[in-house]
Amino acid sequence: MLGWQEMSYKNGQYLGCGSFGHVWKFKSLPDKSYRQSHPWIALKRIQDPDQNAYGEVEVLKNLKHDYIVKYLEHFRCSNSGDLCIVFEFCDWGTLTDFLKVCKVELNLSSKFEFKSFLL
Numbered sequence: 001m002l003g004w005q006e007m008s009y010k011n012g013q014y015l016g017c018g019s020f021g022h023v024w025k026f027k028s029l030p031d032k033s034y035r036q037s038h039p040w041i042a043l044k045r046i047q048d049p050d051q052n053a054y055g056e057v058e059v060l061k062n063l064k065h066d067y068i069v070k071y072l073e074h075f076r077c078s079n080s081g082d083l084c085i086v087f088e089f090c091d092w093g094t095l096t097d098f099l100k101v102c103k104v105e106l107n108l109s110s111k112f113e114f115k116s117f118l119l
Contacts, residue, residue, distance in 0.1 A: 020053060021046035025089055034072050040089035049083035
């Protein structure tokens with residue numbers, strides 16, 4: 001959790017924002033142990049993180065499932081105090097993007113079935 005890390009990620013591609021923060025795509029840093037298996041990463045930056053954000057980190061650290069994006073690490077930005085969460089990069093985009101490409105239409109019952117499948 002080194003504060004200098006946010007300065008090492010340069011020339012990222014903005015991917016979008018979600019309920020917690022903004023996400024960028026970056027090349028993995030050369031000194032990272034996960035670089036071989038994850039040459040590209042997604043970095044989620046959360047401004048003014050609260051306990052919910054840190055709760056998300058704790059949950060993500062323990063999730064190990066083929067259908068859930070992998071948590072790699074997190075750190076606090078030394079200059080802004082923002083929380084940065086590093087994930088594996090998924091080429092197909094968000095879950096919503098993936099389902100659109102697959103032409104899956106989710107109604108309330110299929111959302112429940114899909115959620116149950118992931119659990």
